[in-house]
Amino acid sequence: MLISDIRLQFYDKILNKRVLLLVSHDVDALCACKILQSLFHCDHIQYTIVAVTGKQDLERAYLEHSDQLEFVVLINCGANLDLLDLLQPEENVTFFVCDSHRPVHVHNVFNTNQIKLLVNSGDEFNFPAFEDVIHNEHSDDDDSGNESDEPSGKRRRFDEETLERKMEKRRKRREWHENKEKIMYEYEEFSYHGTAASLVMYDLAWKLSQDTNDLLWWAITALTNQLIAKKIDREKYVSDVTELNRHVSRHNHRGNEEENPLSVNSMKVSFVPELQLTLYKHWSLFESMKHSSYTACTLKLWTLKGQKKLHEFLADMGLPLTQSKQKFTAMDKDFKDNVKDWVETSAKKFGLENISVPSFQVQFGFKHKFCAFDVAFSVDSLLESVSNSKSAEERFMEALDCLSRKYISKLEDGVELCKQQMMGVVNQVQTLLDMKKVVSAGPFLYAFIPDGTPDSKFFSRPNCLMLLGRFLLEAYVKLYNRRRSRNLPLVVTAPFDTADGTSLVVGIPPLPELEQASRNFFGKAFEQAASKTGSRTLHDHFEPSVVVLKTEDRSKFFDALISLLQ
CATH class of the missing domain: 3.10.310.40 (Diaminopimelate Epimerase; Chain A, domain 1)
Known part of the structure; x- marks a missing residue:
């Protein structure tokens, strides 16, 4: 069942209760989990977090932790599964599902007692009609009557009419099942994604008047990851960015920055156009352009002609090759301050019209500044670390920690992991194309x-x-x-x-x-x-x-x- 009032029908229900949080291994789920953790800490709600990587993990985690629990929250897992059939819960257990995966399983949609779906009110679902996919099976008792009292002629007519009714019912039932299969195939044919779970949780925090810059930044990170992973289109992204920007303006209205300098422990989020260049502020501009899919594919950088184009692009910007190959933070200040404008200006001549996208950046105190793309890449890389010494649970907790500003070093570790990952991806792409x-x-x-x-x-x-x-x-x-x-x-x-x-x-x-x-x-x-x-x-x-x-x-x-x- 879809929840219409997330505060009344979800949050007020779990106050003063113990809650089991089952969280999927993706950036959006981690960010939604962090937002919910913050709300739980404010209201002293007891909870247990369990990371799940798949359906078997989900089933195992529920069986291990479900004792004496009435409320289970599933984040980015469960919406497209028949939860009651998979988990076989007791009748008093309620599942709150906040999941961007679509389509939602019809049994979850039409279950009004145990499944509650936390969704964005603006999302379109196109659910099939209840009567077209859920069939109430009734025992069709035949009107037999007392046949022994009936004359034989009437009894024969009665038998013929009963047989015709049975055949008609069977025909209608067969047609209904055929129609259901067709409807369900059309409904389930494509998988896609809706609004990020983190945006739904941030909306809850805002309605509870407990939203902060930290919670807002986590929602921004999740939305950015959806764009990177092509889970949503650019139009949906821009729409959600516009909505989040209203909250950014509300939380970060400081007036004159010179009169209100940032303290060491402060946090500021700002709306800025960002280049579609992977980690360019933590890498060299040259390496970033080589390892970003938008520039590498448009300029065909795996060919000699493409490499020549890249040098022409840098020359058109007026950026010396030695500067472009230095780490961004080590570039001369004049180049570093103007590189974004120069890239945007020269990009149009080389077919890179969409090189910048609306985004956000965060600054922690005086030193640390990250754009949303950097953080989204970093968290995903920590989640998918290939270190043999780390279990899935350890990777999950490390990625969860790096979202907190007191663990900046872990975030920076994720940036380095992402560089290795992107170099592996580009090398593999070049090998597959060359061979x-x-x-x-x-x-x-x-x-x-x-x-x-x-x-x-x-x-x-x-x-x-x-x-x-x-x-x-x-x-x-x-x-x-x-x-x-x-x-x-x-x-x-x-x-x-x-x-x-x-x-x-x-x-x-x-x-x-x-x-x-x-x-x-x-x-x-x-x-x-x-x-x-x-x-x-x-x-x-x-x-x-x-x-x-x-x-x-x-x-x-x-x-x-x-x-x-x-």
Whole structure:
């Protein structure tokens, strides 16, 4: 059931209760969790946080922690699952689900007792009608009467009429089921994302008059990550940024900054246009442009011609090569102060019209300044760290900590991890293109990353593999510039667990959709291909377009996928 008043129907219900928080492994979920933690601390609500990486984790975490708990909050997990069927809870347990994954499972929508969906009031869902997908099965008792008292002729007519009624009911029931299958297929065909869970939680904080700059910054970070991961389109992003900017103005109205200098422990958030250049303030401008998908793909930087274009671009800006290859903080002050304006001016001549996007930056005291893109990249890199010494729970807690301003060092560690990750992605893209390993299978493109490939460890993480897939698809389309390839999706596989002989498979939607809203049809396609061929797959990730496949079954799985999508 959709919640219309989040304060009355959610927060007031859990006051003075103990709550179980089940939180997914993504940036938006972490930010929403931090906001909710802050509210719980203010009102002394007891809670337990458990990080969950997939459906099996979700089920296990609930079974381990559900004793004597009446309220469970799920953040970015559960909306697209039949929760009651999966978790088998007691009747007194209520689930509050704040999840950006769409479509929402119809059983969650129409359950009015135990499932409460926390959503943004402006989101569109297009739910099917209740009577079209939920059928109340009643025992159809036949009107038998006392047949022994009836004449034989009437009894025969009675039997014929009863048989006709039964046949009519069966026909209608069959038609209803056929119609339901059609409606449900259309409803569940594409997976996509709605408003970030963090924005829903920030809205709650604002209604409770407990919103602060910290909570606002976490909501901004989550929204920025949605744009980076292409979970929302630019129009939706700009709309949400505009709404958040009102709160930024409200919390950061200080008047003359010279009269109100920042204290050491202060925090200031400001609205600024930001360049789509990965970590350029923590890297050199030259390296940042090489490792940003927008500039690398538009200028085709993996070719000699593209590298020449990059040097022309820097020359047009009037920026010496020695300055562009220095770390941004070490550049001469005149260059550093003007580089953003120069990039925006020269970008138009090189086809980079959309190089800047509306965004925000934060300053902690005098020293530390971060833009929202930097923080979103950093948190995601900590979550997907490939360090063997860290468990999933440790990575989760480290990423959660780095959102707090007292753990700036962890945030900076995330920045360094992100640099390594982006270098691995760009090297892999160049290798796949140079070796012509991106192959057309007819209805889609595919690429395999073989075991033993340098940096392959990064691609055993789903978010990093999806980042590689989006980068690779855009690079392939820009390189070959064929009309047909622009409309083709991409499937990428990478080694997942060498000991188990499994591969990670992700599906990336076609480029026109990638530039707009990411509506992904691979979730259903993967399920059907696995079912038809008996391929050993694990559909455990909350993102339907991510599956784990037994490497031995890859050939028959892809054959089935090709025949399905033709």
